[in-house]
Amino acid sequence: MAEVKLVVAISSRALFDLDESHQVFEAKGEEEYSRYQISLESVPLIPGVAFSMVRKLLALNTDPSRPRVEVVLVSRNSADTGLRVFNSIRHHGLDISRAAFTRGEPPYRYIVSFGAHLFLSANPEDVRGALDAGIAAATILPSGSEEFRSGQLRIAFDGDAVIFSDEAERIYVEGGLDAFNQNETESSEKPLPGGPFKPFLSALHDIQSDFPVKSSPIRTALITARGAPAHERVIKTLRSWGIRIDEALFLGGKEKGAFLKSFGADIFFDDQIRHCDSAAEYVATGHVPYGVKNAV
Structure with a gap:
């Protein structure tokens, strides 16, 4: 059994498809975005680009008493708008319980505090901040690929x-x-x-x-x-x-x-x-x- 747990921090836009929501934010601003997300907080988000990877990472936790992997949500959403994300996590059966919502502030300082080995985000600025802090990080790109079949x-x-x-x-x-x-x-x-x-x-x-x-x-x-x-x-x-x-x-x-x-x-x-x-x-x-x- 691995002695050190692998910790992966991921943004909500890397985990779920939030393109439509982000367009609302870009076009109409934070207040309208907040109203939009709250009105839809019972509607699950569909999987995003990194969803398959996260699901397979969490599947490595075959012994609940000694988990090999932890996934942490790190988001520029507020707690209010982030509720839809947590509801979607529950809907998809992902074992994610820790999160940081920063309401627009760079989240990389919390990534360090969580002890993350990897950070995935759709925000290049946040990714650079994590890399500067010594954490492996990558900007998730839009992908036209289909989800792969293998359970591995x-x-x-x-x-x-x-x-x-x-x-x-x-x-x-x-x-x-x-x-x-x-x-x-x-x-x-x-x-x-x-x-x-x-x-x-x-x-x-x-x-x-x-x-x-x-x-x-x-x-x-x-x-x-x-x-x-x-x-x-x-x-x-x-x-x-x-x-x-x-x-x-x-x-x-x-x-x-x-x-x-x-x-x-x-x-x-x-x-x-x-x-x-x-x-x-x-x-x-x-x-x-x-x-x-x-x-x-």
């Missing part, structure tokens, strides 16, 4: 500036592909520094370690634009960390979307928005605004 939780990650630091990516930006490959070949025995999602991946690995490999309820994949010879450093880095990645795809620059669909990802995390936009056509996708490719 499948999470896919990009490598540089997500699992790993952006150290190598900076060399690519400054010197091009040849300089990048040369550096990675020369540094193949030197582990890459960890990126913002290393602690989250490690927590997933701890849960996976409770199960036989062939019957694990979680499956992870590294899906990266790297190819040979830059693959070697990645493999040896993960080995040095003692973290298992179930599948590793080194695509050498090919588009990732079709591969993510084949993997059956419940969610994919990438730092480059162009890769995220492509991936979102196939699977739920979170943009990680971290590293040199996101420098303002």
